[in-house]
Amino acid sequence: MTRHALLLVLLGFMAASCQASTHWHDGDLVFQTSRSAQSAAIQRATHSPYSHVGIVFLRDGKPYVFEAIATVRYTPLDAWIARGDGGRYVARRLSRPLTAADDTKLRAAARAYEGRDYDLYFEWSNDRIYCSELVWKIYQQALGVKLGKLQELREFDLSDPVVKAKLRERYGDHVPLDEPVISPAAVFSSPLLGPVENHQ
Secondary structure, three states: HHHHHHHHHHHHHHHHHHHHHHHOOOEEEEEEEOOOOOOOHHHHOOOOOEEEEEEEEEEEEEEEEEEEOOOOEEEEEOOOOOHHHHOOEEEEEEEEEEEOOHHHHHHHHHHOOOOOOOOOOOOOOOOOOOHHHHHHHHHHHHHOOOOOOOOOHHHOOOOOOOOOHHHHHHHOOOOOOOOOOOOOOHHHOOOEEEEEEOOO
């Protein structure tokens, strides 16, 4: 077996072990440091290692992550874990138990977004959507729960050179500083959430 093949086998085993050690519930949130081109800018602007978040739903008994990447889609949890930096992630769960009715409402709210395009410009609209906006809106629309405080773009640390470069690339000289934004860091810090499993 080649070294590359062995590494893939080990990563798959680690991901399967993580899944087995966690009793996943519909609505669990998973956070990671993504390896996307904009990840570093998000981390520096929010002073948080978490640049991507998704919501877990069980399908045929197996955990999938409902996430906004190129489009809003379901990704098998093991594939989602492997895609993150170092395979590390943190899971959090609403502190109050979710009822069967809550689960149904969350799934219905998620269906409305499936297939939407990813929003590179972080606009507060439903035409296109980014990862933390997707999670926030599903919970708010389904259960009336606001996971994290909305901020304006100007409230983030926009002084970092990496952040400045990404803003210039996206917006040129017209940065929408008043745009409402919900970040993965703000969702993660919501007092309504508690820990599930850490895999750092």
